[in-house]
Structures are given as C-alpha cells and as structure tokens.
Amino acid sequence: MAWYPGATKMELQPESDAQDAIKPTQFIVHSLAAPWTAKRTFEYWRDSTNLESHFGLGYGGDLAQFIGTETRADANASANRRADGTGAVSIETASNLGATDPWTAEQVEQLILLGVWAHQKHGIPLRLCRTAEDPGYGWHAQYAAWNPNAHACPGPARIKQFKEIVFPGIVARASGQSPEEDDMPTAAEVAKAVLTYDGVILVPGAPATNPTWTLSSVQTEILKRIDMVRTAEAAQTAAITALAGQLGKNVDTAAVVAAVQQAIADAVVKVSVDVTGAETKES
Numbered sequence: 001m002a003w004y005p006g007a008t009k010m011e012l013q014p015e016s017d018a019q020d021a022i023k024p025t026q027f028i029v030h031s032l033a034a035p036w037t038a039k040r041t042f043e044y045w046r047d048s049t050n051l052e053s054h055f056g057l058g059y060g061g062d063l064a065q066f067i068g069t070e071t072r073a074d075a076n077a078s079a080n081r082r083a084d085g086t087g088a089v090s091i092e093t094a095s096n097l098g099a100t101d102p103w104t105a106e107q108v109e110q111l112i113l114l115g116v117w118a119h120q121k122h123g124i125p126l127r128l129c130r131t132a133e134d135p136g137y138g139w140h141a142q143y144a145a146w147n148p149n150a151h152a153c154p155g156p157a158r159i160k161q162f163k164e165i166v167f168p169g170i171v172a173r174a175s176g177q178s179p180e181e182d183d184m185p186t187a188a189e190v191a192k193a194v195l196t197y198d199g200v201i202l203v204p205g206a207p208a209t210n211p212t213w214t215l216s217s218v219q220t221e222i223l224k225r226i227d228m229v230r231t232a233e234a235a236q237t238a239a240i241t242a243l244a245g246q247l248g249k250n251v252d253t254a255a256v257v258a259a260v261q262q263a264i265a266d267a268v269v270k271v272s273v274d275v276t277g278a279e280t281k282e283s
C-alpha cells in the first residue's frame, strides 16, 4: 500500500483491502465526464459502482487518493492488473460532461507532481507507453486493451495537453531539468564572484575573498572598494588640476611637486570625510 503524500486520503472499502496487490508499472490518466470534486468522485465510487480509480482530481486541483497504488483499481480494463502482477496507477479528473474541455492549470500542476511521484516511488519509466503492456505513462484511449468500450477518454484537448505539457513536465521535473530547478547561483554567489574577479573592483590592499561573507557584507565590501577607487580618482583629478595651474608660469619644480602633493593630500582627506559621512548616514 502506497499513499501519495500530496493527496487527501479517502480510503475506499472494501476495495482497498479486498483487491489484489499490483506492482505499478504504468500511470494512466482519465476524464470523468463529470465536473466533480475529488470528494464527490470518492462518494460516487463508494456508493454507486464497483469501479474506481486510485486518484480523483477536481477542477481546482483538489486531489484525493482512494486506494493504495500497490492495490488494483478498476479503471482501465486489462491494465488494472495483468497476469504477471503488474498494473496501472489511474487518475480520474473532473471534466465537462462530454470530456471535451482542457485541464485547468491547477489540474495540470497536480498531474505533473503526481506523475513525478509515481516515477520516484514506483520506478515508472519516464516514457509514453509503447504498447498496452509497456511500462510508462499514457491516457485511457491510447490502447484498446485499456479501453474496450472505445471511450474518447480523456478527450482530444487533454490528450494534446498530456503529450505537450503534462508528460514533458513530468520528465523535466523528475530529471531536475525544469527552469525552477536549474542550478542557478544565488545572489550572494554572484556578488562574491564579482567581488573576487581580478582586475575590476579588486583594489590593491583590499582583502581577498572571505568564505564567511554574506550577501550584505559583500555589498558593503563592494561599496567600500568603490569609495577607494573614487578617492584615488579624486586625488588624481586634483593633481592634474594643480599641475595645469602651474603651466605657463615661471616654473619652479619644487613648487610644482609641493603643489601636486598638497593637492593629493587635500583630495584624499576631503574624500575620506565624504565617505565617512556617507557611511554614517547609511548605517
């Protein structure tokens, strides 16, 4: 007996205890041809028929499990349980009466999550079933052996969704290839990479990379280094201005040197005061 943690457990008795065990090798989706919640579907299985699926899924994404996935459920004819003990995990999904509408976004998301679980829990291979017995993922109308009454279930719109969105979504999530699960660097990792990139912000004498840096301490460090660069730049600008002031005059070398040194000293003091003031204001 295996129960999916993402579903509300609504156990059907006596079927849950009485029906044979299976080894789940397939995952088959259905449309209910009724716009029912998962709970209403449970009540129908319980009160009105001997048939049942393992799962029921409402339009709003409400998902219930009626029988453990290692017990036979009777929704897909020969795929329910084969002579070798293998069988299909089945889900009925709310639809309009003709089963012609597409799944809602909530239903699609739940189908993907459940499909991933079926792969992880039971090792159902990430492929569409190639025959009626082949382990994998499929839809009710896919094979006559699953669907002797030739229902269109789950309907053309949903078969298209299954092929184009649901099944690829299961494969991507189960393989860790979806954009949400990409191995993207964190903001802190990006900041550290920028900070330690040799030659751009790395200032001579500034500390090397520090493994204990957090995002905020890295940001502070970057601002500190920008201030250092600004200080040096201001000093150079002041020196150039002082030199320019000496041109065209009767040049006294010692006076030029003194003027340059004084200009640099003044600029550094001035910028240091500005930086300190700015830091005080921000903190």
Ligand SMILES: [Zn+2]
Pocket (backbone or CB within 6 Å): 029, 030, 031, 075, 140, 151, 153, 154
């Ligand atoms: Zn069906």
